[in-house]
Amino acid sequence: MSAIQLSSVTKRFGDIEAVRDLDLTVESGEIYGFLGPNGAGKSTTINMLLDFVRPTEGTITVLGEPVEAAGAELRERIGVLPEGFDVYSRLTGRKHIEFAIDSKEADDDPAEILDRVGLSEAADRPAGGYSKGMRQRLALGMALVGEPELLILDEPSTGLDPGGAREMREIVEAEAARGATVFFSSHVLGQVEAVCDRVGILHEGELVTEDSIEGLREASDSEATLILTVDDATDDDLDAVRRLDGVSGAAVDGSMVTVSCEAGVKTDVISTLGEAGIEIQDIETESTSLEELFLSYTDGEGVVEKEGTGTGEPAVATPEGGQ
Numbered sequence: 100m101s102a103i104q105l106s107s108v109t110k111r112f113g114d115i116e117a118v119r120d121l122d123l124t125v126e127s128g129e130i131y132g133f134l135g136p137n138g139a140g141k142s143t144t145i146n147m148l149l150d151f152v153r154p155t156e157g158t159i160t161v162l163g164e165p166v167e168a169a170g171a172e173l174r175e176r177i178g179v180l181p182e183g184f185d186v187y188s189r190l191t192g193r194k195h196i197e198f199a200i201d202s203k204e205a206d207d208d209p210a211e212i213l214d215r216v217g218l219s220e221a222a223d224r225p226a227g228g229y230s231k232g233m234r235q236r237l238a239l240g241m242a243l244v245g246e247p248e249l250l251i252l253d254e255p256s257t258g259l260d261p262g263g264a265r266e267m268r269e270i271v272e273a274e275a276a277r278g279a280t281v282f283f284s285s286h287v288l289g290q291v292e293a294v295c296d297r298v299g300i301l302h303e304g305e306l307v308t309e310d311s312i313e314g315l316r317e318a319s320d321s322e323a324t325l326i327l328t329v330d331d332a333t334d335d336d337l338d339a340v341r342r343l344d345g346v347s348g349a350a351v352d353g354s355m356v357t358v359s360c361e362a363g364v365k366t367d368v369i370s371t372l373g374e375a376g377i378e379i380q381d382i383e384t385e386s387t388s389l390e391e392l393f394l395s396y397t398d399g400e401g402v403v404e405k406e407g408t409g410t411g412e413p414a415v416a417t418p419e420g421g422q
């Protein structure tokens with residue numbers, strides 16, 4: 100069974116088309132990253148999944164139920180971390196979790212949930228005094244109540260420090276391991292890259308691509324730029340290189356030859372230059388990074404901040420040196 104299915108969904112607010120003809124399926128047990136720059140339509144889509152707003156056109160089913168017809172029973176099967184979650188200032192963190200347990204008629208141990216989200220020590224303080232990151236942890240804790248079949252997390256890493264972002268990812272992975280489906284939105288590529296099985300990129304209300312991180316990486320790896328330091332070369336020397344299948348361009352500037360090509364033809368380029376009598380002193384390869392690929396899908400709008408990835412590694416592939 101699909102956990103989420105949107106068919107030809109469009110949402111208009113007056114003249115604004117927030118979501119356009121969206122077809123999207125998330126299978127049960129998947130961790131799906133919903134990526135897009137500000138204003139792409141992510142929150143609108145999430146709000147439609149939760150039946151907070153209704154689509155102008157199209158149909159939506161969640162956990163096999165048409166959302167428009169579903170009621171409290173469906174909501175009890177879903178854990179939600181909403182965008183811009185606001186705490187009840189005077190209530191403690193523990194009270195918030197207890198409230199979520201009561202309203203879902205669940206039997207979780209509040210202390211265990213508070214511990215999972217790293218709020219044990221602050222549990223008995225009024226949440227009004229919590230930092231932004233602590234509020235986000237509390238919201239995540241409330242979403243976890245009742246072992247939901249589906250977790251819908253709207254920008255869950257907002258306000259989290261790198262450690263908090265890593266813990267959030269570990270929780271997402273643990274939830275998926277017990278069988279939950281996780282759908283989370285982000286404009287932070289690193290968050291999505293580290294944890295998701297599949298990613299959909301939304302831009303101006305439309306799904307511009309959908310693939311596994313591996314698939315996206317392969318797409319980005321398939322194009323490369325070769326930068327060669329040579330003894331001497333003329334533009335005419337490069338004609339044979341330009342004629343090679345998979346080469347999209349070649350240029351020479353002094354002792355530097357730059358060739359844009361598919362990654363698979365790099366060796367052909369080098370041997371063709373050799374056959375033309377060009378002495379190669381040094382070779383560097385730059386692959387198209389995942390970051391550049393994302394930017395190409397969103398007209399350069401920022402989905403690629405590296406905030407809070409917490410991996411201690413770059414969030415995106417960096418140009419590789421050497422061959």
Ligand SMILES: Nc1ncnc2c1ncn2[C@@H]1O[C@H](COP(=O)(O)OP(=O)(O)OP(=O)(O)O)[C@@H](O)[C@H]1O
Binds near residue numbers: 112137140
């Ligand atoms: N209630 C509303 N009334 C009018 N326009 C709206 C409403 N909700 C959303 N929009 C518009 O729909 C578009 C998509 O907004 P949405 O909040 O879904 O984007 P988003 O991808 O979640 O962005 P962000 O990353 O900034 O949260 C925007 O142009 C927004 O102004």
